[in-house]
Amino acid sequence: xxxxxxxxxxxxxxxLAAGLRELLRQVAGDAVAVTVAGGDDDGGLxxxxxxxxxAIAEAGSGAGVIVLPDLGSSVLTxxxxxxDHPNPQVRLVDxxxxxxxxxxxxxxxxxxxxxxxxxxxxxxxxxxxx
Amino acid sequence: MPESSELTVVLxxxxxxxxxxxxxVTAARFTSTVEIVYGAKVANARGVLALLALGATAxxxxxxxxxxxxxxAAAEAVATALRTTS
Numbered sequence: 566x567x568x569x570x571x572x573x574x575x576x577x578x579x580x581l582a583a584g585l586r587e588l589l590r591q592v593a594g595d596a597v598a599v600t601v602a603g604g605d606d607d608g609g610l611x612x613x614x615x616x617x618x619x620a621i622a623e624a625g626s627g628a629g630v631i632v633l634p635d636l637g638s639s640v641l642t643x644x645x646x647x648x649d650h651p652n653p654q655v656r657l658v659d660x661x662x663x664x665x666x667x668x669x670x671x672x673x674x675x676x677x678x679x680x681x682x683x684x685x686x687x688x689x690x691x692x693x694x695x
Numbered sequence: 696m697p698e699s700s701e702l703t704v705v706l707x708x709x710x711x712x713x714x715x716x717x718x719x720v721t722a723a724r725f726t727s728t729v730e731i732v733y734g735a736k737v738a739n740a741r742g743v744l745a746l747l748a749l750g751a752t753a754x755x756x757x758x759x760x761x762x763x764x765x766x767x768a769a770a771e772a773v774a775t776a777l778r779t780t781s
Binding site: 588591592593594664667668670671672674675676677685688689692693694695 | 712713715716719720723741742743744745747748750
């Protein structure tokens with residue numbers, strides 16, 4: 566047993582990332598490692614290569630990690646980082662930020678593997694609210 | 696031989712995010728396919744977003760439908776999780 570797949574939330578806003586993590590804890594429980602890379606190096610709005618790198622290292626377990634960016638430079642910075650440091654156990658996923666994170670965290674809590682968790686996040690594009 | 700099992704539950708509270716997460720985790724302990732039926736809508740209990748999209752509210756009746764080798768136990772466990780929703 567190598568634990569559950571971890572999630573890294575990458576957002577322009579430290580508050581947005583922290584708030585989403587709080588929501589994930591409520592919905593998926595404490596079994597899933599969720600780390601955040603919110604804002605730039607000075608705590609302002611933006612993205613940070615170093616913060617993303619550290620958040621991935623912190624979320625890492627034997628089961629792998631998915632990286633969920635919110636939009637824009639979060640996507641580009643995370644993509645650049647993973648191109649610089651390719652690792653099959655770390656997957657950048659293309660998913661709506663909130664819905665993808667919720668779907669992924671809940672599936673991760675069931676002990677699902679990296680492919681299943683990444684798929685759950687990406688399938689969130691098709692989930693209607695009404 | 697796969698079995699099928701159905702139970703109805705009157706929801707004590709809205710099927711909101713936290714209970715939906717618990718339903719997914721509960722259903723995942725079984726090999727059976729578990730679906731929640733609410734009116735004309737059906738959601739697989741593997742998908743938290745699909746469960747939320749049911750829009751099932753307090754006082755409404757939903758049906759838990761399990762199909763598979765451990766269907767009775769799966770239906771009972773998920774029904775119990777729904778009944779204790781808060």
